[in-house]
Amino acid sequence: MEQRxxxxxxxxxxxxxxxxxxxxxxxxxxxxLMAYIDDIASISASKxxxxxxVTASTDSVDFLSPIRPTDSVCLESFVTWxxxxxxxxxxxxxxxxxxxxxxxxxxxxxxxxxxLDENKRPVQVPxxxxxTEEERRLNATGTRRAEMRxxxxxxxxxxxxxxxxRFPWE
Ligand SMILES: CC(C)(COP(=O)(O)OP(=O)(O)OC[C@H]1O[C@@H](n2cnc3c(N)ncnc32)[C@H](O)[C@@H]1OP(=O)(O)O)[C@@H](O)C(=O)NCCC(=O)NCCS
Numbered sequence: 015m016e017q018r019x020x021x022x023x024x025x026x027x028x029x030x031x032x033x034x035x036x037x038x039x040x041x042x043x044x045x046x047l048m049a050y051i052d053d054i055a056s057i058s059a060s061k062x063x064x065x066x067x068v069t070a071s072t073d074s075v076d077f078l079s080p081i082r083p084t085d086s087v088c089l090e091s092f093v094t095w096x097x098x099x100x101x102x103x104x105x106x107x108x109x110x111x112x113x114x115x116x117x118x119x120x121x122x123x124x125x126x127x128x129x130l131d132e133n134k135r136p137v138q139v140p141x142x143x144x145x146t147e148e149e150r151r152l153n154a155t156g157t158r159r160a161e162m163r164x165x166x167x168x169x170x171x172x173x174x175x176x177x178x179x180r181f182p183w184e
Contacts, residue, residue, distance in 0.1 A: 016140035020149045023062040023093040023103075023142075027054050031083045042081035047107065051075065051123045054091045055103040059127035062093040062101055063139040066130045070100060073124040073163060081120050085109040094124075094149070095156025099136035101127045102156055126163060 027050065037043045052069060059067040081087050088108045095102040107121035131137040144153040 015138075017143050018062055018093075018140045019143050019145060020092050020094065020153075021145065023058040023091075025054050025057045025061065025091050026088060028086055028088040030086060031081060033083070036083060039080070040083065042087065044075075044077060047077075047081070047087075047121060048072070048075060050087075050089055051091075051105045051107070051121075052125065054089045055105050055123070055125045056127060058091040058093055058103050059101045059129075062096075062142065063129040065137060065139070066134075067101075067127040068130060070126045070128045071163065071167075073102075073126060073159065075121060075123040077121050079109070079118050079120050081107075081109050082111075084113065085111055085120075087120070092149070093142050094144075094152040095160065096139050096142045097160060098138055099128050100160075101129070101139055101142070102159065103127060104152055124159060 029050070031042050035042055035046050052072065056067060056069065086109065088110065089105055090108065091103055091105040093101045094104045103125045105121075105123040105125070106119065107123075108117055109120045110117050129137050129139045142153065144150045
């Protein structure tokens with residue numbers, strides 16, 4: 015089976031925080047950061063499999079500390095674990111105070127992408143090979159997170175089967 019190193023999907027994006035990016039606390043709006051996360055993670059997934067990919071789930075986004083207009087925000091993302099057609103991507107958000115240079119882990123996120131073939135059907139992806147200690151730790155814990163996703167997917171399906179599609183004004 016084809017294999018790719020984690021480093022082959024590693025992607026970085028650094029941005030400033032502009033006035034249009036902040037919420038009423040004058041810190042980065044969470045929705046803006048989530049858009050950055052989905053964007054960079056999809057690039058990592060595409061680099062890993064060199065196929066079309068779709069976001070199957072955003073498994074978690076943990077906002078650990080506020081991001082201020084005086085910070086730069088750097089996102090780092092890479093594929094940590096692979097199933098058959100699915101890829102788990104980890105995104106680490108690091109802020110840097112541009113005056114002092116102090117760095118903080120501001121958020122972390124796990125997402126799952128699925129590779130699609132020309133007919134938009136899920137298709138096998140290369141296995142991922144971790145090398146660094148951080149990559150090995152994330153890879154080793156990937157199977158447990160995949161099991162949790164499977165359980166959540168089943169629960170979510172069961173839950174949505176009982177939801178109505180009628181709008182309140184109808
Ligand atoms: C994701 C999607 C392609 C899966 O298709 P499917 O027909 O359900 O495919 P399968 O049941 O065969 O699952 C294929 C893989 O996706 C994984 N998967 C499916 N739904 C998932 C979910 N909600 N979370 C995590 N993984 C999921 C399965 O575990 C499986 O992984 P594996 O091949 O590594 O074992 C399909 O549900 C889809 O197109 N969803 C919409 C995606 C989208 O529009 N994203 C943009 C959001 S705006």
